[in-house]
Structures are given as C-alpha cells and as structure tokens.
Amino acid sequence: MPEGHALHRLARLHQRRYAGHPVAVSSPQGRFAADASLVDGRVLRRAEAHGKHLLHVYETDLVVHVHLGLYGSFAEHELPTTAPVGQVRMRLVGPTHWTDLRGPTRCEVLTAAGVEALHARLGPDPLRRDADPDPAWSRVSRSRTSIGVLLMDQSVLAGVGNIYRAEVLFRHGVHPLLPGKSLDRACWDDMWADLVVLMRTGVRRGRIDTVRDEHLPRAMGRAPRRDRHGGEVYVYRRTGLPCLVCGTEVRGEVLAGRNNYWCPTCQPE
Known part of the structure; x- marks a missing residue:
C-alpha cells in the first residue's frame, strides 16, 4: 500500500494538470458511473491528500475520495486518450493529460459532511500544513x-x-x-x-x-x-x-x- 508521501505526490501532480479546468470524469468499468456523473464536466478546484487518502475537490463542493488500498493505482498519460485497458474505475480527462484509476479500495463522491467525517477519523498528517x-x-x-x-x-x-x-x-x-x-x-x-x-x-x-x-x-x-x-x-x-x-x-x-x-x-x- 502506498505511504502518505505517494498520495501527496499524486495530489501535487493532479493539481498541476487539472486544477482550474473542467474535467471529464467517467467510469469505463461502470462501478463509479453514477458518482462520476455528479462531477463530470465540472471544474476541479484543487487536489489534496490526507494520509493515504486522495481528494479531488470540485466547484460544486463535491469531492471525489480515493483510497488506493493494496492494489489501486493511477496511470498518467498525455492526450490524446486511448481506449480503456482493463478494469478502469475512473478516468479523468483534462486539457493536456488524462488519468486512469484501477483497483482502488474506495472511489466515491463525498459531500462536505462526508469529507469532514473523513478528516475527523484520521490523525494528523505530517505533510499537511494544518497538522497538529x-x-x-x-x-x-x-x-x-x-x-x-x-x-x-x-x-x-x-x-x-x-x-x-x-x-x-x-x-x-x-x-x-x-x-x-x-x-x-x-x-x-x-x-x-x-x-x-x-x-x-x-x-x-x-x-x-x-x-x-x-x-x-x-x-x-x-x-x-x-x-x-x-x-x-x-x-x-x-x-x-x-x-x-x-x-x-x-x-x-x-x-x-x-x-x-x-x-x-x-x-x-
């Protein structure tokens, strides 16, 4: 399972490539399709991490929460896109890059209350500025x-x-x-x-x-x-x-x- 530094590294990468732009969000596998439709085409405001959890915050204040677990992984690519290979849970497409997520333990859309509950159950993260x-x-x-x-x-x-x-x-x-x-x-x-x-x-x-x-x-x-x-x-x-x-x-x-x-x-x- 990736340790916290890997998720913060991913958050920084996604912040650079997608934040401030509308992002196409889909679920070629289908398991995330309903949640993907809630944020598809919305502007990604920021990407951040807390511990081993990655958060994509959209303009609607809906948040895509990803926990990779033991088998999850992101694959990063430059445009143009290609057909999905394997069980792609979530695909993000931005102005210059696209990302496929496979095999995560959790991939879900959370409201503000859900994000607050997530932060509350996690201890302080040495990599976060707000850590105590x-x-x-x-x-x-x-x-x-x-x-x-x-x-x-x-x-x-x-x-x-x-x-x-x-x-x-x-x-x-x-x-x-x-x-x-x-x-x-x-x-x-x-x-x-x-x-x-x-x-x-x-x-x-x-x-x-x-x-x-x-x-x-x-x-x-x-x-x-x-x-x-x-x-x-x-x-x-x-x-x-x-x-x-x-x-x-x-x-x-x-x-x-x-x-x-x-x-x-x-x-x-």
Missing part, C-alpha cells in the same frame, strides 16, 4: 499499545506506513514494542519533526530515503540497495543483514499483522 501533533501525542502517551502499532494506526497518525514506521523508530533508537505511555515527550517531538522532513523528501524524490549522509553507499563503500521500493533505508526489509550503524544483525518479525524490522543493539528493549 498534539492530538496524536495525547493518544500515544495514554496508550499501553506498542509504539510500533500506534504509528501504523491511521486514526493516531495519518500517512505513516510500514517503511516510515520502521525507519523513524530506528533513527531515534526506539524499540517497536515500547508502550506508547512509556515514550518520552521530547522523543515524540523529535520523531514528529523527523517524519515531516523524511516524508517531504519522499514527496520531492518519489521514493523513501531515510539514511543519513555518513551511512550512504558512497560514504561506507558498500553497494546501493536493490529493492523495488527504491531508496536507502536502515532496517526495512534488511532482516539478517548487518546494521549500517553497529553491525548487529537486523531482526524482523510480524507485529499486528505487518512485518516489522529493528536493530536489537540500536533499539534496545
């Missing part, structure tokens, strides 16, 4: 649940996925099983600030990089990471490999249904 980390800290500081689970709870913190979770905990020496209530406030503030920087870098580069300069391949004389996710990381998907900082074997196990990674020396219990 205090409500998230309030949840974390009162919880016996491990910080490794809390960081993945989108109602606590929106946009953080498995990679950012593992990496920010490593960067701050926090064991993933530490109860939220045992986390120091100063450490939480540092982790939040770090997520803001790391995720903004992800938006800019289109990949997740979390390794400090002194641990990059060139500085350490090691081979670059080879992984479909791209980017340089400390522990994510590095089970059994030496930690880039201390050399200890990186460990991995399932935590709340998701693979989790950490260094037992840099992140002691």
